[in-house]
Amino acid sequence: MDDTENNPRDSTALEQAIREHGPAMLAVARRLLRNEEDARECVQDAYLRAFTKSDQFDGRSTFRTWLHRIVVNSALGLLRKRKRSAVQTLDGLLPEFDANGCRIEPMWQIDEPLEKVLENRLVRDTVHQSIDKLPDIYRIVLLLRDIEGYSTEEVAQLLDTNVAVVKTRLHRARAALKRLLEPLWTGGEI
C-alpha cells in the first residue's frame, strides 16, 4: 500500500481519519476509561497503531469498525495497567430470593415510554453514574455488549475469555444495573 493516493502513512490521510472518526473514538474511550487524560492517551495510541499497522487492515470490515476495535483494545490495555477499581464484587446488587427460592422484588411502576424517560436529565445522569459504579469486570462487558454493540462472541475475544463467562458477567452486570436504577421507578431516593 505504498503507491495509492490513500497512503495511510500520509499525514493528510491520518488527519482526515482523525477528524472523521476521532469524536466517536474519543467518546468510546471516555466511556471505557472514565477519565479524560486516559481517554486521550488511548485515542492517540490507537491512531498511531492503526496507521503503523495499516497493512493489517484487511478490508473485511469498514475502517471505522477496525479502528473502533483498536481503540477498545487500547483502552482494555490501559485498564489492565491501571487496575484502578479494587472492588470486583456485586455484593448487595444481585437478585434476592427467600428460603423457598422465591424472588424478593420491590413494588414499582414502569409506565412511561423509554424515549420520554430518556429525556429526563436526572434519569440519564443516574444511568450513567450507575454504569460507572459497576466493578470493571462487569462494567466493561456491559459497555462492550450493550453499548458498543459487540456480539457475545466478539466480547469474549476482546477480553480473551469464553462465551459462558461473558454471558454470566453480562447478566450480573444488567441485574446490578437494574438494582442501582430501582430508585428511579420505586420513587425512592436516588
Added chain:
Amino acid sequence: MNPDRGVLRKLKGLLGKMPMMLTCQEFEDFVLDYFEGTLTAKENAIFKMHLLVCTDCKRYLAAYKRSVELGQNLFKEPNSPVPDDMPEDLVQAILAAKESEPELGP
C-alpha cells in the same frame, strides 16, 4: 411483609418443585438466554409458564429489560452524557506524535 404474602411465597416455592415448573431462583438462570433468544422451545415454554404464575418475576423482568434499554440508548445523541467531540490540541498531538515516530515498530 404481611402474612398473606408469606403464605403465597411458600405456595409458590412448592409450585416450583412440580415438574415443568421453576422456582424464581431457577428462572433467574434463564433470563439472559431469554433475551438473547437462545432458549430451546421447551425452556421457553417453562420460562413463560413461570411468568404466568409469578408477578415478582414479571416485575423483575420488566425492570431488567428497561435497565438494559436505558443503557443501550443512553449514549445515543443528542442526549448522551458523554461528549462526542475532538479537541484540536489532541488532533495536533496525534499528528505530531506520528511525525516524530514515523517508523514505530510493531
